[in-house]
Amino acid sequence: MIKCTNCDGSGIVIKGNVAYKCSCTKQRVIEMKYKESRLPAKLQQHTFDKFELRYYPEDEYPDKNKAATYREIAINTLEAAKNFAKRNSVKAEGKGLFFCGNVGSGKTFLSSAIANYLLSKGQRVLFLVVPDLLDEIKASYNKEPETSEIELLQHARNIPVLILDDLGAHNYTDWTRNKIYSILNSRLNNELPTVINSNLTLEEIEEQLGERITSRIVELCDIYRLLVPKDIRHLKNLERRV
Numbered sequence: 412m413i414k415c416t417n418c419d420g421s422g423i424v425i426k427g428n429v430a431y432k433c434s435c436t437k438q439r440v441i442e443m444k445y446k447e448s449r450l451p452a453k454l455q456q457h458t459f460d461k462f463e464l465r466y467y468p469e470d471e472y473p474d475k476n477k478a479a480t481y482r483e484i485a486i487n488t489l490e491a492a493k494n495f496a497k498r499n500s501v502k503a504e505g506k507g508l509f510f511c512g513n514v515g516s517g518k519t520f521l522s523s524a525i526a527n528y529l530l531s532k533g534q535r536v537l538f539l540v541v542p543d544l545l546d547e548i549k550a551s552y553n554k555e556p557e558t559s560e561i562e563l564l565q566h567a568r569n570i571p572v573l574i575l576d577d578l579g580a581h582n583y584t585d586w587t588r589n590k591i592y593s594i595l596n597s598r599l600n601n602e603l604p605t606v607i608n609s610n611l612t613l614e615e616i617e618e619q620l621g622e623r624i625t626s627r628i629v630e631l632c633d634i635y636r637l638l639v640p641k642d643i644r645h646l647k648n649l650e651r652r653v
């Protein structure tokens with residue numbers, strides 16, 4: 412980090428006989444919270460106003476009963492994400508969000524926009540990619556002492572806002588299921604909000620992770636879909652080529 416020229420890095424500015432907190436201290440606190448959040452650098456640029464609606468067609472319906480268009484579903488889900496972010500920016504409490512939808516529909520984008528909003532307001536967030544989390548706790552399992560695993564799990568249980576990205580079809584063992592269960596159960600008991608992203612429907616989650624975890628997700632989160640007829644990742648690649 413570059414040294415602040417205003418306070419020479421001390422965090423304090425003296426005017427007359429009075430000491431003031433330099434404005435750079437606030438920035439430093441936000442930077443520390445970003446570090447704590449583990450939000451990948453690439454996702455730190457996602458904000459709600461960069462969320463484009465053009466990828467969600469306004470004249471196509473994902474369901475046979477034509478209840479809502481892709482666009483209407485996306486608008487509704489974006490609203491829910493914004494409301495969640497506003498509601499939890501000072502005190503994090505209550506229901507979280509579960510975003511499900513097909514590959515490349517913007518779930519990770521939307522949850523990183525939530526993370527960026529909250530972090531900019533000084534709220535504490537932890538962003539965990541589920542497969543990486545499982546690898547990490549598995550890797551630390553056979554090591555002595557097991558502190559890193561315990562620390563990360565404790566952190567996931569207690570952080571004001573937890574984001575679990577990509578709770579998908581992995582090779583879950585009873586042991587990994589137990590870890591996920593204990594995080595969700597603990598957050599439920601402490602009324603702390605969790606945002607979960609998945610490619611799977613709740614029925615598929617139940618097949619993969621069992622009834623106990625699914626039932627906790629339903630209690631913890633309001634459920635929203637985010638769907639696209641075509642993977643946005645793919646569309647963006649095509650746009651880049653022209």
Ligand SMILES: Nc1ncnc2c1ncn2[C@@H]1O[C@H](COP(=O)(O)OP(=O)(O)OP(=O)(O)O)[C@@H](O)[C@H]1O
Binds near residue numbers: 512519520610643
């Ligand atoms: N509404 C949007 N506006 C602009 N870019 C978007 C939007 N949604 C997604 N993208 C971009 O499209 C790509 C895929 O989005 P994202 O990673 O959020 O999808 P996902 O739903 O999480 O997919 P997966 O299920 O594979 O994890 C990313 O590069 C992202 O930045």
Ligand SMILES: [Mg+2]
Binds near residue numbers: 518519520576577608
């Ligand atoms: Mg994703």
Ligand SMILES: [Zn+2]
Binds near residue numbers: 420
């Ligand atoms: Zn300063």
